[in-house]
Amino acid sequence: MPKTSTDDRDWISEAIRKVDADANRSADTHLHPFPLAVDGIDLYLKDESVHPTGSLKHRLARSLFLYALCNGWVGRDTTIIEASSGSTAVSEAYFARLIGLPFVAVMPASTSLEKLALIEFHGGWCHLVEDPGTVYDEARRLASEYGGHYMDQFTYAERATDWRGNNNIAESIYEQMRAERHPVPAWIVVGAGTGGTSATIGRFVRYRRHDTRVGVADPEGSAFLDGWLADRADVTTTTPSRIEGIGRMRVEPSFVGGVIDDMVRVPDAASIATMRWVSRVLNRPVGGSTGTNVWASLGVIEKMRQAGETGSVVTLLCDGGERYSRTYYDDSWLVEQDIDIAPYSAALDDLEKTGVLPDVD
The missing domain is CATH 3.40.50.1100 (Rossmann fold)
Known part of the structure; x- marks a missing residue:
């Protein structure tokens, strides 16, 4: 832009006021405990679907x-x-x-x-x-x-968000967890679309010196996991992610691998089976990336259970499922995409009954 005139400065000031006012007009997003039959370990979903535009x-x-x-x-x-x-x-x-x-x-x-x-x-x-x-x-x-x-x-x-605080998503999680039995999460698990959310949370955890570890769930077709494992920013893939909102064909500039403690690949079938399972348990539809996040979180919880650990795990409910009625909730779409969710659905049913998540071959 050319040099800013007084009129332009006034317009920018009013635009900033309007954008800032949007945050003041709504309360923070909810943090829901998710029912699990796992002794000593609690799972929470930070519900970002309640924003005015319905997503994180x-x-x-x-x-x-x-x-x-x-x-x-x-x-x-x-x-x-x-x-x-x-x-x-x-x-x-x-x-x-x-x-x-x-x-x-x-x-x-x-x-x-x-x-x-x-x-x-x-x-x-x-x-x-x-x-x-x-x-x-x-x-x-x-x-x-x-x-x-x-x-x-x-x-x-990763740079537009103030990761030190100012009611970012990380600060909100810790504030809402204060009264829980495990107030400092053992893990916070998120997906990566730009990488901005994992960067904000990872930096905040280190800045506030919490013991929380940060995990990232990466869907099929995404370059983030391979780039993280190789510590390279030039990794690319040839097929796009089928889980909208997360996973990219290249390692995006906002992805900050140094603040991540672990990453896992989540099969699309696991994401969709878990999305549908979470929707049934909560009695409300959630999106595919929420399924990815929760499946990865359940894997973390199973490892904690096997190690005799207790604590809390927080992940994100990124958006509602209404946006995916023609895809993830449509059985004919799954057939077209050659996605078989049955083995993962069976594993989730076992978890619900026994508190143990079995391996899926």
């Missing part, structure tokens, strides 16, 4: 808008462009409309129809590409064409 990405979008506004990258005539697998775009469309700016989401053509409808409901426009690996370059091209600003969540997620 509402926090990220708010931070990205504040970051861009305070850096002088966005003005009264700026078109906002983002590359997204859906949920971030929903949330950014909401904030763009809040401050009166046009918004374009560049997304894979496979993105759920429900998410496309939500983006349009919030005033955004969806630009679909067939190859998910091209979303970054296409977003840059559109930003240049429109004279707009490419938000670039995959670069700025």
